[in-house]
Amino acid sequence: MPVPDVMFCAQQIHVPPELPNIMKQFTKAAIRTQPRDILQWSYGYFSALSNGEPLPVKERVEMMVATQKNDSGLTPGLLKVLHKQLSKKETLSIQELQIKWKNLCLPVEQLHNLLRLDNFADGVSWMKFFALGCSALGGSLLSSMKQACEILTDDPEGGPARIPYDTFAFLYSYLAGLDEEMPQQEAESFLSALKEQVARKDYMVGVADFSVNRMD
Structure with missing residues (x-):
C-alpha cells in the first residue's frame, strides 16, 4: 500500500524551547571564528x-597581520x-x-x-605540540615565547601576559633544545637569571620580563 501523505500544521511541529538560543549562540560563534569550511566546522561545533x-x-574575530600571506x-x-x-x-x-x-x-x-x-x-x-605551534606563529624564540605568554595568560587583554615560571621554562627549554644554534648552557643561564628576576613576583613571567638581547 502506498504511504499516505502526511499533512503537518504548526500545532504538530514541536520546536524545543532551547533551539532558538542554541542557534543564536552558534551564529555568533561562526561570526567570531569565521571558519573556511562552515560545514566541517559546524560538525565539530555540534559534536x-x-x-x-x-x-x-575563537574568543574574538582575528584580523590578519602584515606577515600573514593568507588566513x-x-x-x-x-x-x-x-x-x-x-x-x-x-x-x-x-x-x-x-x-x-x-x-x-x-x-x-x-x-x-x-x-x-x-x-x-x-x-x-x-605542551610540546603547543610550543611547536607557537614557533610556527612566532618565527623566532622571542616571538614564540611572546605568543605562548599571550595565549596562556589569565591576565586581561593588554595586560602583562603573565604565565607561571615553570610553564615558561618548559616551553623555552623545549624550543631552545630544538634550535641547533642555541647552546644549552646559554639557555640554562637565561632561565636561571629569569628565575631570580621573577622570584619577587610569585614566579610569574610576563612579556616585559624578557628582552630581545637576552633571548635571541
Whole structure:
C-alpha cells in the first residue's frame, strides 16, 4: 500500500524551547571564528556541544597581520582554541589531534610539518605540540615565547601576559633544545637569571620580563 501523505500544521511541529538560543549562540560563534569550511566546522561545533566539550570557537574575530600571506593557517586564536580543547590530556593520540585540527579547518600539511619536528610515535605531548605551534606563529624564540605568554595568560587583554615560571621554562627549554644554534648552557643561564628576576613576583613571567638581547 502506498504511504499516505502526511499533512503537518504548526500545532504538530514541536520546536524545543532551547533551539532558538542554541542557534543564536552558534551564529555568533561562526561570526567570531569565521571558519573556511562552515560545514566541517559546524560538525565539530555540534559534536563538542553534544559531548560537553570546549567548543571550537575563537574568543574574538582575528584580523590578519602584515606577515600573514593568507588566513588559511594556524593563528593565535585557533591555537588557543586547540589548547582549551586538548590541554586536559598531557598526552593524546595523533588521531585526536587530527580530528580537532580538521574541525578548525586547518591545513593538514601544516599539521604534518609540525609533527615532523619531533618523535610523537608514542603519543603527542600536548605542551610540546603547543610550543611547536607557537614557533610556527612566532618565527623566532622571542616571538614564540611572546605568543605562548599571550595565549596562556589569565591576565586581561593588554595586560602583562603573565604565565607561571615553570610553564615558561618548559616551553623555552623545549624550543631552545630544538634550535641547533642555541647552546644549552646559554639557555640554562637565561632561565636561571629569569628565575631570580621573577622570584619577587610569585614566579610569574610576563612579556616585559624578557628582552630581545637576552633571548635571541
